[in-house]
Amino acid sequence: MIKGKKILNILSLIIISTLIVGCGNSGSLKSKKEIRIGVTLYREDDVFISTISDNLEEIVKENESNYDFKIFLEFVDAKGSTLNQGNQIDKFINQDYDAICVNLVDRTAAATIIDKAKSADIPLIFFNREPVEEDMNRWNKVYYVGAQAEQSARLQADIVSEQWISNKELYDKNKDGIIQYVMLEGEPGHQDALIRTEYCIKSLNEKGIQLEKLADDSANWQSDQANSKMTQWIKEFGNNIEVVFSNNDVMALGAMYAINSNSDLIKKPIVVGIDGIKESMESIKAGEMTGTVISDANAQAEAIFDIAIDVAQGGSLENIGDMENGKYKKLPHTKVTIDNVDEYLK
Template sequence: MKKGSKIFNVLGLMLMSTLIVSCNENISNNKNDEIKIGITLYRQDDTFISSISSNLEEISKENGDNFNKNIVLEFVDAKASTINQGNQVDKFIKQDYDVICVNLVDRTAAATIIDKAKSANIPVIFFNREPVEEDMNRWDKIYYVGAQAEQSARLQADIVAEEWLSNKNYYDKNKDGKIQYVMIEGEPGHQDTLIRTEYCIKALNEMGFQLEKLADDTANWQSDQANSKMNQWIKEFGDDIEVVFSNNDVMALGAIYAINSNSNIIRKPIVVGVDGIKEAIESIKIRDMTGTVISDANAQAQAIWDIAINLANGISLEDVIGSEREKYKKIPHTKVTIDNINELSNE
């Protein structure tokens, strides 16, 4: 998963376009003395992807000395280009990397990457953007690390339900008993966009809530796009918006900036996001954002590291993903509201 405030400046920070991390000081030219892991990212300026990368780098530094080999991680930025990403994978293959990790630009392009890696017999770990099941079944050395998207949506629904019921007279602005909402969606075609959008509403319906959608649109995980959409909706619907669902925190923060900047909003709506980034946690503390759902970037990075290192060393994956035949490692979420934020902050 960036405008006019310190929030947007933070979200604009980028990693180096290419970062090589060596875990041991003594670098050998002998391939048998090193493990090379290539990581291609759809966009390094994506806040959550940047967090996974930073955590992965830190895990590598902390654990590299546990091996009698030099561990090399190379991060490259595809800059949202499928062509760039294909060329980066080609480079990793040509340079005989041990494992390739891919944060897909386009999840429908996974088959091409898989076939290239299969021909070179180099395992691939996809993360954050899940290939379709058919592609995951193309080879037995394909893995996926991500989050439990449906759970995140259902936890969003729990946050909305709890807040709505705690102060229905405030949030039900037109007193019709329905939740009038807008939905800010992530990138079209991304599995988390599809699942989060569907199941937060489905979960509330299952709880017995009636909802009325005022508007929905994509903002591609971007804060500035969400800010623009929210400003449009405020002009159209004014104070009738009772809940803002956002597929991630970055877009939720963009919506909040629009809400706080607009005099047409008399009573602030419920706003929920996903990811649990630092800026979202701070927004909850000052009661701008109602709640978020932590998507554990560190746990995902740890899973990527564990699978990659085990594959490179020929070690069983049973302790990492449950069995040698399993291909998926999906990390659970945790919901965050003002009620538990201090407890989570102290962990």
């Protein structure tokens, strides 16, 4: 019996020692041979989203040799369907992926996605489409990467105010000192669309500039929809349109196409977008679009990569700078006009 007690005591000490060592390593990186990251996109044909995914893929290729494990990255296209996206996330969970990155189709579906990932203990990184704060707080392994939407709107307003003040004789077509404008909005309910729409106007008001809204409507981030809306507005308001605000560049380019196609009905207004895609900067260089605000797709992709790799190994994001509340990584913007477009076109 004494010998048996000694064996039990030794086993107990081993178990306790193991637990202590385990607790001591809490938050440290796990050793893995392969890290698998699943990425589900709301729409692969969205120009800005595809730019993020392309950059993310390049970052993985460039960095894989820096790690002692392989990185497997899988992209799937939800094609604008919440059902598709739910099935894709189920697949990632069932195949025991190490991290899941989600560009939400529907912000209201975030809670369901979070609860599924929590049950499987697989960290989630949302990007570009931000879940509401209540959903973000459902679990401590939920993160968000995006841009500073209010800043983008205020920089857009800066471009408009600078052009309006310095070229008032050109753009104040009816000489009333008031900006008559139309607004092309992104997808209804998208947090960036709501913030960009509100704060570009609010910022101009704060600068003491008066505005009159002629029309606004959603074009769902799409060029063809923006072209259709702008064509309709040109026929309705003609040369009374002095500024075209657009929540993104793709819609701004659609508006420019409509303006160029109806040049007999409208003299070129101020046209501003957001995202800083190559096509918009080429348009600025050509003297068509007035300006854009860069939303750095590469910086966002880098942040997604850094967070995904860290949490996939059980890390605590200690090496990720500028995280708000330990959950949010929001990147700054840069404004682009004819004065500095060459620098960014490079």
